[in-house]
Amino acid sequence: QQPVQSPQAVILREGEDAVINCSSSKALYSVHWYRQKHGEAPVFLMILLKGGEQKGHEKISASFNEKKQQSSLYLTASQLSYSGTYFCGTEMRDYKLSFGAGTTVTVRA
Amino acid sequence: DTGVSQNPRHKITKRGQNVTFRCDPISEHNRLYWYRQTLGQGPEFLTYFQNEAQLEKSRLLSDRFSAERPKGSFSTLEIQRTEQGDSAMYLCALPEAEVNVLTFGAGSRLTVL
Numbered sequence: 001q002q003p004v005q006s007p008q009a010v011i012l013r014e015g016e017d018a019v020i021n022c023s024s025s026k027a028l029y030s031v032h033w034y035r036q037k038h039g040e041a042p043v044f045l046m047i048l049l050k051g052g053e054q055k056g057h058e059k060i061s062a063s064f065n066e067k068k069q070q071s072s073l074y075l076t077a078s079q080l081s082y083s084g085t086y087f088c089g090t091e092m093r094d095y096k097l098s099f100g101a102g103t104t105v106t107v108r109a
Numbered sequence: 110d111t112g113v114s115q116n117p118r119h120k121i122t123k124r125g126q127n128v129t130f131r132c133d134p135i136s137e138h139n140r141l142y143w144y145r146q147t148l149g150q151g152p153e154f155l156t157y158f159q160n161e162a163q164l165e166k167s168r169l170l171s172d173r174f175s176a177e178r179p180k181g182s183f184s185t186l187e188i189q190r191t192e193q194g195d196s197a198m199y200l201c202a203l204p205e206a207e208v209n210v211l212t213f214g215a216g217s218r219l220t221v222l
């Protein structure tokens with residue numbers, strides 16, 4: 001089942017912060033975050049595993065609340081290069097990722 | 110270089126025609142995935158292979174869709190009797206070994222007129 005992302009879109013000025021949320025109604029094994037720029041394929045940012053392990057991008061942080069099956073991605077001190085559409089992907093240890101509809105982030109100078 | 114090559118990059122076809130997309134991993138991967146992405150949506154799972162075996166197909170995949178991975182390396186996705194609703198980006202993805210982190214190919218964009 002597709003996870004739900006919010007907000008759908010966010011506009012930031014350089015240096016501002018934003019939070020993108022992802023929630024699922026299913027018990028999750030892992031949550032993934034990807035970013036897609038216009039005309040390009042999605043690119044992996046971060047994975048959060050059940051049990052607390054995280055792997056990914058040095059400058060982007062995320063959290064995973066296993067009890068609530070929710071994850072949040074934190075964009076801190078945003079840069080122009082952060083613009084794009086962010087997708088969360090959820091996995092129930094069945095080797096399939098289900099992606100949310102995405103959050104479009106626009107960072108302006 | 111994403112580690113996976115997809116061809117063709119763009120395909121424009123008339124309704125009712127058949128199309129085939131190909132995915133070529135640069136290195137060996139046991140698992141290979143196909144996703145479809147329409148405008149404004151996230152990628153939707155279509156099917157995946159473990160070596161030559163197709164292990165799961167989404168209910169999104171009608172009988173007009175067929176995928177193969179004959180030697181456990183490259184894969185093809187064929188759509189027969191295309192419909193306008195098939196217009197989308199078809200993405201091939203390869204996972205990292207221990208965790209299911211996906212590397213996506215650049216995709217094959219299908220436009221059905």
